[in-house]
Amino acid sequence: MRVIESSWQPTAVELGHLTPEHQEMIVQAIAEGTEQRASAASDEHGQEIRRLAVIEYTSPLGITRHSVVLTDPDGTETVDFDDDAAADRYYEEQVREYASTTDAPAAWDESDVENVALAPYTWTLYARVPDGDWERTRSGTSQLGARLDDTMDTEPATLEQAAEAILDHAAATQLGYNREIAISHAAGDITTLRLFDAMRIEVTGDPGHGTTTITRTEDVPLHTPTAEEIDTYRRTMDEIARQEEEYDHYAY
Incomplete structure (x- = not known):
């Protein structure tokens, strides 16, 4: 591991491991590299204030290397690795350390590191009676970053993603209910x-820059059953009734 630039610890230049000229070339190469992973946080105006990223780049010697670059209100730091696994480990350690020591509601608004505690949020789902009133159904x-539940296999990183995932699942479920209701009736x-x-x-949540509420609405079509659907439903119900009669008969 080489410290290329840092607001907190001695750099490779200060330790005599790199010349200032070589350092400048490495900094330029990193700036032209490709971001592989990242965690970020924004202020109350939505402006990014903290970012920690893994950058893959080609060194001045033509070797593929990886750096972990931090930009923070308190300073900046670029740490360099010749092993991508070591860079990933260092990146995840730093993400977790910030998440555990930062006093804000969340050190990160977005992160790809597993089980990092991001901003908490609450959600409330409403349903509308056809052309009528709204009713609260679930909450x-x-x-952010945590799995919603066993029925929604997703880990939203933003309030917008959470709203979209919950709403899409609820609308799809209700669409099935509307079909079943129409056919049975x-x-x-x-x-x-x-x-x-x-x-x-x-x-509603506070991802680190003030409490925000995201609202989304989606129409759910009503269903007009076909003759075939009604016939299939009746035959299915008749078969269920027949099996229940057989069970009751042989149970005694």
Whole structure:
């Protein structure tokens, strides 16, 4: 590991391991490199104030190397590695250290490091009775970067992503319910499922730059059953009833 630039610790130039000219060439090469991973945080105006990134670059000697570059209100630092695994380990260690020591609601708004505690948020889901009133149906809490739950296999990194994931899942689920309700009613049956024609999500959190609420709405089409769907439903219900009769008969 080589410290190319740092606001906190001796650099390779200061230690006599690099000449100032070689350092300048490395800094330029890193600036022209490719970002592989990153974690970031913004202020109350949405301006990025902290970024930690893994940069792959080609050294002045033509060798592929990796650096971890930090930009922070308190200073900057560029640490250089010839092993990408070592760079990844150092990057993740630094991300976790900031997450555990920063006093703000979250050291990072976005991060690709597993299980790093990002900003907490709450969400509330509403459903609309066809052309009528909105009803609150579900609510919950989570953290950015954490898995929502077992039914939504996603780990949103922003409030916007959380709102989109929850709303998409709810709308898709309700679309299935609307279909089931329409078919069962057309066949003369009654279901306990509720019919809704729109879903709305409100996600509120403080990702480090003030409390924000994201609101999204999505229409959910009602279903008009076909004769084939009704016939299939009736045959399915008849088969279920027949099997239940057989079970009751042989149970005694």
